[in-house]
Amino acid sequence: xxxxxxxxxxxxxxxxxxxxxxxxxxxxxxxxxxxxxxxxxxxxxxxxxxxxxxxxxxxxxxxxxxxxxxxxxxxxxxxxxxxxxxxxxxxxxxxxxxxxxxxxxxxxxxxxxxxxxxxxxxxxxxxxxxxxxxxxxxxxxxxxxxxxxxxxxxxxxxxxxxxxxxxxxxxxxxxxxxxxxxxxxxxxxxxxxxxxxxxxxxxxxxxxxxxxxxxxxxxxxxxxxxxxxxxxxxxxxxxxxxxxxxxxxxxxxxxxxxxxx
Ligand code: WAQ
Ligand code: MG
Numbered sequence: 511x512x513x514x515x516x517x518x519x520x521x522x523x524x525x526x527x528x529x530x531x532x533x534x535x536x537x538x539x540x541x542x543x544x545x546x547x548x549x550x551x552x553x554x555x556x557x558x559x560x561x562x563x564x565x566x567x568x569x570x571x572x573x574x575x576x577x578x579x580x581x582x583x584x585x586x587x588x589x590x591x592x593x594x595x596x597x598x599x600x601x602x603x604x605x606x607x608x609x610x611x612x613x614x615x616x617x618x619x620x621x622x623x624x625x626x627x628x629x630x631x632x633x634x635x636x637x638x639x640x641x642x643x644x645x646x647x648x649x650x651x652x653x654x655x656x657x658x659x660x661x662x663x664x665x666x667x668x669x670x671x672x673x674x675x676x677x678x679x680x681x682x683x684x685x686x687x688x689x690x691x692x693x694x695x696x697x698x699x700x701x702x703x704x705x706x707x708x709x710x711x712x713x714x715x716x717x718x719x720x721x722x723x724x725x726x727x728x729x730x731x732x733x734x735x736x737x738x739x740x741x742x743x744x745x746x747x748x749x750x751x752x753x754x755x756x757x758x759x760x761x762x763x764x765x766x767x768x769x770x771x
Contacts (some may be wrong), residue, residue: 519555519563562698614640685712702731
């Protein structure tokens with residue numbers, strides 16, 4: 511059995527009562543690390559750079575192993591840009607390369623940039639027009655029930671590429687699940703944590719990070735998933751929210767000489 515652990519935290523009351531979204535997290539873990547996972551999430555909600563949560567919802571739900579699908583981890587590339595304008599221009603080009611119509615890429619970037627506050631989930635948008643497709647309003651669609659299959663192997667794989675922060679760790683897992691979903695062409699994301707300016711475009715071919723997609727100090731972030739025409743939206747949303755998925759990193763090079771590994 512695995513356990514889906516989900517946390518969402520707000521300040522000024524529950525999300526549904528107008529509270530400001532502070533933090534959220536999703537894990538799919540074994541019984542051995544369940545209690546530690548819950549504790550870490552609670553601590554994170556109580557001491558977040560977006561503010562201290564006064565409402566935290568923690569859900570723990572058993573998931574039978576046979577319900578879990580596996581999917582490959584996206585390869586990661588980093589692009590250094592000098593500022594937000596340059597970052598958004600290259601992110602736009604990356605979206606277009608993935609099959610998002612040029613006008614839709616512009617509309618999508620503007621939708622994220624124009625948010626008055628962070629949603630706690632993602633927006634779905636038409637990859638031809640950029641028009642919003644989901645009816646979840648200010649909540650957004652929350653992708654859930656995903657994790658890395660082998661955390662130690664994942665951390666080694668990330669470290670070997672110079673990546674170590676928790677934002678990257680979590681975002682690659684989320685994006686890998688989203689890219690395995692039926693009908694998704696690409697994702698655009700930047701963080702809602704005021705000190706974190708990097709963001710990414712994910713496509714089924716890979717995860718491309720840009721060092722600046724959001725101005726330093728802004729606490730408005732978000733995610734937008736661009737969706738192909740004729741996609742069954744109910745099926746897509748059900749997959750994103752409910753399908754348990756574990757992400758597999760590429761097998762490590764076998765080391766002939768254990769001492770030099
Ligand atoms: N499902 C859907 N949307 C989500 C989820 C989720 N599970 N979690 C967060 N979001 C949305 C929500 O609108 C947040 O406001 C927004 O995304 C940003 O969330 O390579 O830190 O957790 O250096 O602040 C990306 C770059 C970091 C990482 C992303 O997102 C890198 C990040 P945050
Ligand atoms: Mg955040």
